[in-house]
Amino acid sequence: xxxxxxxxxxxxxxxxxxxxxxxxxxxxxxxxxxxxxxxxxxxxxxxxxxxxxxxxxxxxxxxxxxxxxxxxxxxxxxxxxxxxxxxxxxxxxxxxxxxxxxxxxxxxxxxxxxxxxxxxxxxxxxxxxxxxxxxxxxxxxxxxxxxxxxxxxxxxxxxxxxxxxx
Amino acid sequence: xxxxxxxxxxxxxxxxxxxxxxxxxxxxxxxxxxxxxxxxxxxxxxxxxxxxxxxxxxxxxxxxxxxxxxxxxxxxxxxxxxxxxxxxxxxxxxxxxxxxxxxxxxxxxxxxxxxxxxxxxxxxxxxxxxxxxxxxxxxxxxxxxxxxxxxxxxxxxxxxxxxxxxxxxxxxxxxxxxxxxxxxxxxxxxxxxxxxxxxxxxxxxxxxxxxxxxxxxxxxxxxxxxxxxxxxxxxxxxxxxxxxxxxxxxxxxxxxx
Numbered sequence: 001x002x003x004x005x006x007x008x009x010x011x012x013x014x015x016x017x018x019x020x021x022x023x024x025x026x027x028x029x030x031x032x033x034x035x036x037x038x039x040x041x042x043x044x045x046x047x048x049x050x051x052x053x054x055x056x057x058x059x060x061x062x063x064x065x066x067x068x069x070x071x072x073x074x075x076x077x078x079x080x081x082x083x084x085x086x087x088x089x090x091x092x093x094x095x096x097x098x099x100x101x102x103x104x105x106x107x108x109x110x111x112x113x114x115x116x117x118x119x120x121x122x123x124x125x126x127x128x129x130x131x132x133x134x135x136x137x138x139x140x141x142x143x144x145x146x147x148x149x150x151x152x153x154x155x156x157x158x159x160x161x162x163x164x165x166x
Numbered sequence: 167x168x169x170x171x172x173x174x175x176x177x178x179x180x181x182x183x184x185x186x187x188x189x190x191x192x193x194x195x196x197x198x199x200x201x202x203x204x205x206x207x208x209x210x211x212x213x214x215x216x217x218x219x220x221x222x223x224x225x226x227x228x229x230x231x232x233x234x235x236x237x238x239x240x241x242x243x244x245x246x247x248x249x250x251x252x253x254x255x256x257x258x259x260x261x262x263x264x265x266x267x268x269x270x271x272x273x274x275x276x277x278x279x280x281x282x283x284x285x286x287x288x289x290x291x292x293x294x295x296x297x298x299x300x301x302x303x304x305x306x307x308x309x310x311x312x313x314x315x316x317x318x319x320x321x322x323x324x325x326x327x328x329x330x331x332x333x334x335x336x337x338x339x340x341x342x343x344x345x346x347x348x349x350x351x352x353x354x355x356x357x358x359x360x361x362x363x364x365x366x367x368x369x370x371x372x373x374x375x376x377x378x379x380x381x382x383x384x385x386x387x388x389x390x391x392x393x394x395x396x397x398x399x400x401x402x403x404x405x406x407x408x409x410x411x412x413x414x415x416x417x418x419x420x421x422x423x
Contacts, residue, residue: 002256026278076274078256078263 008036008046010053063107068100216383227265231258238376239283242327244290247271247310251280273310277303284327287372289334292355294318294326316354321347331372333379336399338362338371360399364388 004013007029019037021029031037039049046054056062071092079085131140217226231240232253242249247270250259254274263272277300279285285296286307293313295304308315320329321340329340337359339351352359364374365385375384377400384393397403 026280076276078259078272080268081260081264 004030006030006032006036008032008040008049008052061111063104066100066103068096068103071096219383220381225265227262229258229261229265237283239281239328239373242282242286242288242293242307242311243270244288244311244313245270246290246312247273249282249286249307249310250274251282252276253280271310273306275303275306282327283372284325287327287330287332288313289332289355289357291334292316294320294330294351294355296324296326298324318351318354320351328370328372331375331377332357332359333377333400335379335401336360338364338375338377338396338399340369340371342369358399360395362392362395362399364392364396366392 001015005011006013006018008031011032013030013032018030018032019034021031021037021040023029029040031040039046046052047058049055053062057064220226229237231237231250232255234240240251240253248262248266250262250273252274259272259274266272275282279296279299285299287294288307288311291313293307293311293315295307295315295317297317297319299307299317304315304317307313318326320326321342321344323329323340331338332355335357337351337355337357339348339359339361341361341363343351343361348359348361362371363369364371365387366389368374368385368387374388375382375396377383377396380402382396382400382402384396388396
């Protein structure tokens, strides 16, 4: 049993799911669900279809080169089974997954950095330009004519203590 | 019958293809511990023949390749390595790697022509391959098996692995191979070759017999004439299994688990 990748969207195909198509040149295409299979039959290029991993990688939305990807390569030359190595590998798999997820999150954060500043700036310019959608020009004029209240600081005077006249 | 180095499979209901097509001979130099891959299915009677003959001499490994029992036609190997098709599952690959000694390189190949036993015919020094094999596969063969690779056809057939069987001592090829072709192949492979048949006139040699340096197994339909031809070309007549084994035992490097 082997968990394969869908040719179209690159998600994992679990046993019992999907369709495998073998072309006449003996190339095997695996699809996770009929959505991907139908897109393939329509001859769509996954690199142009927005929701696929191929598109996301190509357009820099997802992490492309990372050392954690090297661990998942398919190997054609096996090594003799060693129990200790197998045990360590299982632990390593969990750790590598965690690291990969953390790196992907960081990549996403870096990608989204500066978004808030841009949004705020865009909001401000919009506010200035299209304020007439919200407030009538007459009220704007009134607002500008009203002198703003001036605050004056008063010197602190000691309250006169009234002595009771005896 | 048990003293003959060439065993005829005594079960009458085994078809010629069935008997030896499932096996692959493991090498041949006396320093190497020869292994024979066997068919996994318990219902296969051929397995017991091999085990009874070879079990005390070399380790016999039961396996399947790509979930099938036709191991001999799918893989190609010699004393240096074993090549497997891309359809081999990871578990089978690991099983083979664990069962074979460390100096035998087990390699899975990504190749369009996945029946490697039908495409590659090899001994310890030379390999004949299907002319349409990829360049990377050819390099891998040269690397893993440690052989010189020749793209050849035999009697006009491109599927060389099935139409010839050769070991380090000799070789048997398709009966319709012309004399010039035979000479050419003989010089390429550096072994004496004979054009003959197996299993009562079957041209598909490798499907009817399996051979290494000191023994050969043929299908039950093989006639006495064919057997004598096989014995003479592979030089099996003088070789008695017991004497060879005694010689080999001192130099066997494997550890029996």
